[in-house]
Amino acid sequence: MIKIINFLGTPSREKFSLFVPIGIFLFSLGLIDVTLNSLFDVNITSFFPRGLNYFTPLIFGFLGLYYLRIEFSGNKMLDKLNININSNWFNSILTLLIIFVLIQNIPPLLNWLIIDANFVGTTKKDCSDSGACWIFIKIWFPRLMYGLYPNAELWRINTSFIMLITLVVALFYIPIKLKKYLIIFLIFVFPFIMFNLIHGGNFGLVWVETTAWGGLSLTFIISVFALILCFPIGMFLALGRRSSAPVTRYASIGFIEFWRGVPLITVLFMASVMFPMFLPDGVYMDKLFRVIIAITLFEAAYMAEVIRGGLQALPRGQYDAAKSLGMGYWRLHLLVILPQALKLVIPGIANTFLALVKDTPLILVVGLLELVGMIDMAKTNPDWLGFATEGYVFAGILFWIICFNMSRYSQRLEEKYKTDR
Amino acid sequence: MNLGITTFLDKRPKIKKYFPQIITLLFIIFIFGYFTYNAQVNMDNRGIDFGLRFLGEEASFDISFTPFVEYDGTKPYAKAYLVGLVNTLIVAAIGIFFATILGVIIGISRLSSNYLISKISEWYIEIFRNIPLLLQLFFWYFAALRALPLPKEAINFFDIAYLSIKGLYVPRFVWTNGSVFLFSIVAAIVAIFFVFKYTRIQQEKSGRRIPAFLISLGIIIVLPLLTFLIGGVSLTFEHPELKQLSKTIYNYIGGVAIIPELMALAAALSLYTATFIAECVRAGIMGVTKGQKEAAASIGLTPGQILRLVVMPQALRIIIPPTTNQYLNLTKNSSLAAAIAYPDLVLVFAGTAMMQTGRAIEIISITMLTYLSISIAISILMNWYNKKIAIKEK
Numbered sequence: 001m002i003k004i005i006n007f008l009g010t011p012s013r014e015k016f017s018l019f020v021p022i023g024i025f026l027f028s029l030g031l032i033d034v035t036l037n038s039l040f041d042v043n044i045t046s047f048f049p050r051g052l053n054y055f056t057p058l059i060f061g062f063l064g065l066y067y068l069r070i071e072f073s074g075n076k077m078l079d080k081l082n083i084n085i086n087s088n089w090f091n092s093i094l095t096l097l098i099i100f101v102l103i104q105n106i107p108p109l110l111n112w113l114i115i116d117a118n119f120v121g122t123t124k125k126d127c128s129d130s131g132a133c134w135i136f137i138k139i140w141f142p143r144l145m146y147g148l149y150p151n152a153e154l155w156r157i158n159t160s161f162i163m164l165i166t167l168v169v170a171l172f173y174i175p176i177k178l179k180k181y182l183i184i185f186l187i188f189v190f191p192f193i194m195f196n197l198i199h200g201g202n203f204g205l206v207w208v209e210t211t212a213w214g215g216l217s218l219t220f221i222i223s224v225f226a227l228i229l230c231f232p233i234g235m236f237l238a239l240g241r242r243s244s245a246p247v248t249r250y251a252s253i254g255f256i257e258f259w260r261g262v263p264l265i266t267v268l269f270m271a272s273v274m275f276p277m278f279l280p281d282g283v284y285m286d287k288l289f290r291v292i293i294a295i296t297l298f299e300a301a302y303m304a305e306v307i308r309g310g311l312q313a314l315p316r317g318q319y320d321a322a323k324s325l326g327m328g329y330w331r332l333h334l335l336v337i338l339p340q341a342l343k344l345v346i347p348g349i350a351n352t353f354l355a356l357v358k359d360t361p362l363i364l365v366v367g368l369l370e371l372v373g374m375i376d377m378a379k380t381n382p383d384w385l386g387f388a389t390e391g392y393v394f395a396g397i398l399f400w401i402i403c404f405n406m407s408r409y410s411q412r413l414e415e416k417y418k419t420d421r
Numbered sequence: 422m423n424l425g426i427t428t429f430l431d432k433r434p435k436i437k438k439y440f441p442q443i444i445t446l447l448f449i450i451f452i453f454g455y456f457t458y459n460a461q462v463n464m465d466n467r468g469i470d471f472g473l474r475f476l477g478e479e480a481s482f483d484i485s486f487t488p489f490v491e492y493d494g495t496k497p498y499a500k501a502y503l504v505g506l507v508n509t510l511i512v513a514a515i516g517i518f519f520a521t522i523l524g525v526i527i528g529i530s531r532l533s534s535n536y537l538i539s540k541i542s543e544w545y546i547e548i549f550r551n552i553p554l555l556l557q558l559f560f561w562y563f564a565a566l567r568a569l570p571l572p573k574e575a576i577n578f579f580d581i582a583y584l585s586i587k588g589l590y591v592p593r594f595v596w597t598n599g600s601v602f603l604f605s606i607v608a609a610i611v612a613i614f615f616v617f618k619y620t621r622i623q624q625e626k627s628g629r630r631i632p633a634f635l636i637s638l639g640i641i642i643v644l645p646l647l648t649f650l651i652g653g654v655s656l657t658f659e660h661p662e663l664k665q666l667s668k669t670i671y672n673y674i675g676g677v678a679i680i681p682e683l684m685a686l687a688a689a690l691s692l693y694t695a696t697f698i699a700e701c702v703r704a705g706i707m708g709v710t711k712g713q714k715e716a717a718a719s720i721g722l723t724p725g726q727i728l729r730l731v732v733m734p735q736a737l738r739i740i741i742p743p744t745t746n747q748y749l750n751l752t753k754n755s756s757l758a759a760a761i762a763y764p765d766l767v768l769v770f771a772g773t774a775m776m777q778t779g780r781a782i783e784i785i786s787i788t789m790l791t792y793l794s795i796s797i798a799i800s801i802l803m804n805w806y807n808k809k810i811a812i813k814e815k
Binding site for chain 2: 083084085087091094095098099245246247248251257258260261262263264265266267269270273274276277278279280281358359360361362364365372375376379388389392393395396399400403404407
């Protein structure tokens with residue numbers, strides 16, 4: 001076999017000018033064959049027998065890559081190509097298969113997503129069948145972002161999120177001295193301001209009941225509140241689990257392992273149907289608040305494990321040094337241990353928050369409609385039937401952008417803090 | 422008042438030591454007591470009494486997918502619970518199977534020297550890991566599987582399996598004396614276990630290597646084959662057939678129907694979890710230092726032996742604990758089934774059964790305890806395994 005392929009001699013540096021053109025020619029012949037085949041339905045190799053016909057691009061490409069595989073050819077680009085995608089026959093076949101699959105699938109996908117897609121118009125009739133109907137997303141966009149929140153009041157959600165982002169960004173730039181106060185404000189005061197602004201009912205703001213909240217903003221409302229609330233609980237649980245007192249330790253272990261052992265869906269069901277039974281007779285608590293409490297407790301258990309990781313990573317000397325200065329349990333932890341431990345686990349906290357954001361769409365099972373829930377609602381609207389794919393693709397892209405950037409950010413943090421110690 | 426307690430405690434150091442714990446204990450008891458009291462009052466008001474007796478009552482609702490368990494509406498709630506649990510375990514098992522295969526492939530390709538392959542694996546991981554699982558599930562169920570053809574134009578896999586919007590129809594195995602066949606497989610596995618033990622003892626004694634793999638391959642082929650020849654076991658297939666149910670409605674009858682809910686759930690779970698398993702595999706393989714391979718090569722081991730005896734045992738020690746964690750996550754995530762109406766434990770028991778009986782506390786508690794026991798069982802197994810494979814330092 002090899003002898004037949006090598007009828008011109010082994011590909012080598014000496015015969016560079018002979019083998020490279022042949023290789024490039026055969027390789028591009030394979031590519032052209034696949035491209036014509038999949039995009040224009042033209043088969044230039046139809047004169048081959050049927051069974052062979054299917055494999056011709058692969059054979060051409062394989063031979064082409066074989067002739068191109070010249071070690072130390074002297075051509076920098078060719079060397080780089082050979083090392084990266086053409087190091088041996090197995091790699092060259094994998095390379096070819098991947099290239100062919102991409103050629104076959106990318107253009108139709110782009111066609112559906114962009115080229116044949118419909119952007120202009122206001123009703124379902126403006127959409128053609130060949131491409132995606134982004135009009136659906138355009139018309140429903142406010143609903144997908146804000147749920148059933150009244151249009152006239154949307155500025156309240158926008159303002160509160162802009163304030164939140166401004167404050168968080170400000171955190172990175174203000175002098176260290178003021179930072180402490182800003183963090184305290186952000187954790188203990190700002191949630192109430194934000195909540196009041198969105199919920200309304202006083203200061204001349206119209207009351208908006210929580211059933212109208214929805215869309216992507218609800219995802220963030222729940223995530224932000226749950227994160228802020230679960231943090232102190234998680235901290236106490238982590239300390240409790242490391243405590244030497246058996247009651248505290250076993251209570252913390254039991255709490256943490258219970259929440260970590262059950263799926264979030266059952267927790268949400270618990271919040272929606274079981275929790276009201278535990279409230280005093282006649283006391284009613286809004287479903288959204290019940291859900292936020294449930295998610296908070298659920299996340300607190302995960303947060304506790306993250307923080308415990310940080311506590312365990314601290315060297316014993318830190319405890320001994322603080323004790324030798326005469327510090328008690330609380331002063332030791334608040335002033336010496338926790339600040340260092342928390343700094344260690346910042347990436348872990350970011351990951352927990354990421355998981356939290358990814359988990360929030362689940363609240364749909366108890367009837368709260370965030371982004372995915374709103375799409376579910378929009379796709380069953382009689383005027384807009386049959387656009388489920390567009391909706392999910394849109395939500396997928398949106399969530400992906402958010403989560404991907406968050407995970408990249410937490411990876412960056414990880415690297416940053418790794419070198420610090 | 423406060424001062425009084427402090428001096429009281431200072432005089433009795435033994436009580437002082439336990440004082441915070443007593444307070445914690447009282448606090449926990451108080452909270453539990455308060456909740457129990459409220460629940461009691463609420464249930465009295467609604468005229469329901471706490472108890473598990475309802476499990477024996479007739480469920481009177483149907484479940485669309487009940488493999489392995491005989492079930493219809495006349496059966497008690499306990500049976501419905503069992504159906505739900507079995508369905509959860511089925512989808513978890515399928516998901517774990519495919520997620521492992523895909524995860525290992527992706528994890529290894531991520532380390533490939535081929536630029537295209539490692540890049541594509543990386544993008545696969547980044548894309549599927551960063552989209553909420555529920556969204557992926559909805560995409561497969563409401564968008565991808567709904568685009569399948571009707572039963573009449575079903576996609577035909579060599580006349581064996583048919584894929585249509587109603588699900589995947591595959592032939593059913595009809596066994597005669599199937600249990601004999603099953604026993605023979607169990608016997609073969611036990612025999613193989615002893616063969617491996619024997620070869621190890623022989624090798625330690627005399628250094629001679631017995632081809633244990635070939636022998637066990639023979640055992641597992643020959644023993645079940647014997648049951649066909651002399652054990653009276655036979656196997657026929659019941660093929661699904663296209664039937665006209667009414668003027669326009671066609672569907673397949675017979676065979677095993679894999680409902681689209683199960684397919685969507687299994688696809689979403691395995692594609693999502695595979696990304697995490699791939700990262701575990703990658704970390705494991707990268708965790709074995711180059712020196713280990715070089716050292717093994719220098720004492721004359723073949724590449725196959727290096728992989729089997731040196732690299733894999735060390736890589737597995739890193740890979741298995743986080744991977745088990747992912748299996749656990751997959752099992753917990755399978756509860757998302759409730760969102761697409763796959764009849765798993767949550768949908769059947771915490772959904773339908775709870776709506777009918779109104780026994781929120783009992784049912785949600787049972788559901789949570791079930792998941793909790795699965796989690797705890799797996800973590801106990803895990804700890805045992807970790808202890809077994811931990812590096813034994815002398």
